[in-house]
Amino acid sequence: MPWPTIFANLAAGNQPLALFDAMFTQVAQMVAVPCTVAGVNALTLTPIGSAPTFTSYQNFTAARFIAGATTTGTVTAQFGALAALPVYLSDGVTQASTGNILVGGEYILVFAQSLNSGAGGFFVETAVVPAGAGFIVPVPNTFLSGSSATYTTPTSGGRLPLYIRVRMCGGGGGGAATSTNAGAVGTDTSFAGWTAIHGNGGVVVGSGGAGGTGGVNGGTGTQLTRLNGGAGTAGNAAGGGDPGGGNGGSTVFGGAGAGTINGAGTAAASNSGAGGGGGSSASGNSSGGGGAGEYVEFIIAAPVASYTYTVGTGGNGGAAGGAAGGNGGAGRIDVAAYWQ
Numbered sequence: 001m002p003w004p005t006i007f008a009n010l011a012a013g014n015q016p017l018a019l020f021d022a023m024f025t026q027v028a029q030m031v032a033v034p035c036t037v038a039g040v041n042a043l044t045l046t047p048i049g050s051a052p053t054f055t056s057y058q059n060f061t062a063a064r065f066i067a068g069a070t071t072t073g074t075v076t077a078q079f080g081a082l083a084a085l086p087v088y089l090s091d092g093v094t095q096a097s098t099g100n101i102l103v104g105g106e107y108i109l110v111f112a113q114s115l116n117s118g119a120g121g122f123f124v125e126t127a128v129v130p131a132g133a134g135f136i137v138p139v140p141n142t143f144l145s146g147s148s149a150t151y152t153t154p155t156s157g158g159r160l161p162l163y164i165r166v167r168m169c170g171g172g173g174g175g176a177a178t179s180t181n182a183g184a185v186g187t188d189t190s191f192a193g194w195t196a197i198h199g200n201g202g203v204v205v206g207s208g209g210a211g212g213t214g215g216v217n218g219g220t221g222t223q224l225t226r227l228n229g230g231a232g233t234a235g236n237a238a239g240g241g242d243p244g245g246g247n248g249g250s251t252v253f254g255g256a257g258a259g260t261i262n263g264a265g266t267a268a269a270s271n272s273g274a275g276g277g278g279g280s281s282a283s284g285n286s287s288g289g290g291g292a293g294e295y296v297e298f299i300i301a302a303p304v305a306s307y308t309y310t311v312g313t314g315g316n317g318g319a320a321g322g323a324a325g326g327n328g329g330a331g332r333i334d335v336a337a338y339w340q
Contacts, residue, residue, distance in 0.1 A: 032064040032108045035079075040069045042084065043077040045109070054079050057120060061111040070158055071101045072305075077109050077122055085111075086121045096124050098304060099160040144191075144333040145271050148310040151191070153303050154337050161337035163301045166221075169196050169251045169273030170293025171312030172328030173209040175232065175265035176202035178245075178281040180321030183209060183290045186273070189312040189331035193218030196296045199229045199249060201315050202278045202288030202325060208232025208246045209275055212294035221300040227252065229293045232275045235259065235286030248275025248326065249292035257326035259289050265317060268329030276317045276326030283322075290315060290328045309333055 033052055035045040045063045047053050054061055063079055075096040078084040087096040092115055101107060101124065108125040115121030144151060153160055171186025183201025190196075197212035211229030230249030245259025248268050255272025259265050265277030268290070275290030293312060311333055317325030 032062040035063045035065045037065040037068055041071050041073045041075050043075065043087075045077060045079045047080075054082060057082060057085075057111045059111065059113055062108055064106070064108045067101050067103050067105050067107060070099060070103045071096065072098050075101060086116050087124050088115055088121055090123065092123065099302065100124065103158045142335045144309055144335065145311055145330065148308070151307045151309050151335060153305055153307070156339050159339065160305070161303055162340045163299050163338055164303045165297070165299050165336045165338065166191055166194070166333065167295075167297045168194075168333040169253060169295045169331050170198040170212045170215070170229065171314045171331045172229070172248060172251070172268050172273050172275040172292045173199035173201040173232065173290030174315040174317035174328045175245060175248060175257060175259065175276035175278040175289045175325030176204045176206075176287035177318030177320055177325050178204070178279045178285070178287055178322030180204065181318030181325075183276060183278075183318050183325045183328070184315035186212075186293055186315045186328050186331070187312040188215070189293065189310060189333060191309040191333055192220065192300065192307040194221065194296060194298060196312070196331065197294040198312050199273070199275050199291035199293045199315070199328060201318070202232050202246060202275070202290050204287050204318065205235065205285040206288055207234045208249065208278070208288035209291035211249050211291040215294050215296055217298070221298045224297040224299065227295045229273065229291055229295065230256070230275070232278070232289030232291045233259070234288045235278045235280060245278030245280040245286045245323070245325070246289035248277050248289040248328065250274050251292045252295050253332065255329050256292065257289065257328070259286065262323075264320070264324045265289065265326035267317070267326040268314060270329060271332040272329040273312070273331045274329045276314070276328045279318065279320075279323030279325050281322045287318065287325060290317070290325070293331050
């Protein structure tokens, strides 16, 4: 826009000071006015001290501020008593939301009439520069065990991670006893709507339990890999050499329970999601090992503050009526957070 006054072109003599006021008002529309800010998601900007005040929004009208809080939802902003308008990321389509404005960071809001379907809005620009190149993991993997609970996403300098990576498996099935009882199934593991299916119990004088399969992907995140749980092996038949119980199936975390010769099957390792070993007896056929839980690995970009989860339990081994089966291992969840 042109300058309202070219002072060199004015006639000699006194001129009204209103010409200076008009010039300074236009200059104010062309700089990022320093402001204080109030609010978390609905931001109100107020000029600091004697900084100029906007009388209307015009293209490239800009305000600069230091965030007093990290946003927790969709963001709007207003300058003084002017209208509150949506704030957009650089694509001009995505409205700024949770974690896009971080406490203590310096930001500039720039008005553009074309945003918000022509009704006007702000682009958000940031002067925050990463402390170092590449990705950093300032906290170790978080290992989740137990039952149902809430995972609290860690922060670094008040910032949520760029993404989290989740690795998890369902609970393993128990190995079967030699004469009476099959191994019990494990239970499923879940995180943020993603599931990893449990392994199945071994069969008495028969096959090993099937590994977990068929889990669902959650509504947010990107799958990296999904693997069926390993099946337990069948027990060896009596009369065909020393009978031995079947081994439990394994996950990527290892830990399968072994089927022993003429004895109780061994339990799978804790929080491995592996199957327990089957029992065996010199006087009868031997039983199958338990199947392992399914494994899935995925990432969630721009994570929120918390997620619910459940770690699957391992199935019990078949109770002794001969030699007992080994217990399946409980599932596990590992979460790593990454910042840029």
